[in-house]
Amino acid sequence: MKLLLTSSGLKNEYIVEALQKLVEKSLAETSIVFVPTAANPGTDDKSWVIENLKDFQRCGFKSIDIIDVALPDEVWKPHFLAADIICFGGGNEKYLARIIEENKIKEFLVPLLNTKVYMGISAGSMVAGHFLTEDLNSELFPEEDYGSEHGLPMELYDFAFIPHLNSGWFKHLRREFINNIEKERFSTSVYVADDETAIKIDGSVIEVVGKGDYLIINK
Numbered sequence: 001m002k003l004l005l006t007s008s009g010l011k012n013e014y015i016v017e018a019l020q021k022l023v024e025k026s027l028a029e030t031s032i033v034f035v036p037t038a039a040n041p042g043t044d045d046k047s048w049v050i051e052n053l054k055d056f057q058r059c060g061f062k063s064i065d066i067i068d069v070a071l072p073d074e075v076w077k078p079h080f081l082a083a084d085i086i087c088f089g090g091g092n093e094k095y096l097a098r099i100i101e102e103n104k105i106k107e108f109l110v111p112l113l114n115t116k117v118y119m120g121i122s123a124g125s126m127v128a129g130h131f132l133t134e135d136l137n138s139e140l141f142p143e144e145d146y147g148s149e150h151g152l153p154m155e156l157y158d159f160a161f162i163p164h165l166n167s168g169w170f171k172h173l174r175r176e177f178i179n180n181i182e183k184e185r186f187s188t189s190v191y192v193a194d195d196e197t198a199i200k201i202d203g204s205v206i207e208v209v210g211k212g213d214y215l216i217i218n219k
Contacts (some may be wrong), residue, residue, distance in 0.1 A: 001156060001204050007125070035066075038088065052121055065079055073104075080112060089154075098151030162193070165197075175215055
């Protein structure tokens with residue numbers, strides 16, 4: 001299984017190169033489908049979604065598709081089948097997890113990842129792995145309000161991913177704050193990455209790529 005976990009998408013040439021290596025052909029020959037579903041809740045400014053799509057356009061993909069997986073499965077399934085890369089975008093990971101669970105998306109997606117690449121952006125990266133506990137998540141992201149949203153992550157990889165290290169939007173996502181959390185409170189290993197860094201997973205090989213800052217907490 002091949003995955004690329006990002007905080008903010010294809011922000012630099014190192015992350016783009018990592019994706020190209022996973023897909024094993026030029027991006028000019030590669031089709032990508034973008035899933036914006038995690039951004040459905042809330043009425044905040046969604047300019048970051050547009051920036052993600054602009055980054056795709058700059059990379060020169062053969063085609064860029066968009067599909068909301070909250071739609072009936074007969075609508076979104078053909079889009080997954082037609083793409084080389086399936087990218088789940090950012091937003092509310094708990095809402096996205098619920099939609100994935102309710103619509104049985106994992107069951108359809110996993111067999112496809114024998115030949116396709118999974119890419120995540122922020123929430124899309126988080127939902128593919130393990131979630132942190134509710135109390136720990138609230139401490140790290142006090143700015144977020146998930147309401148009553150609940151859903152199980154897909155656990156395609158065996159750790160938790162925390163995006164946006166050092167971001168101005170999340171005041172607690174700092175190396176010092178995270179390192180001061182008692183290690184036993186983490187139920188699994190954790191990779192923390194800033195917006196210029198990504199985690200490349202190719203089978204059992206995990207590699208940090210990019211030109212930014214990251215933190216690994218081994219459990």
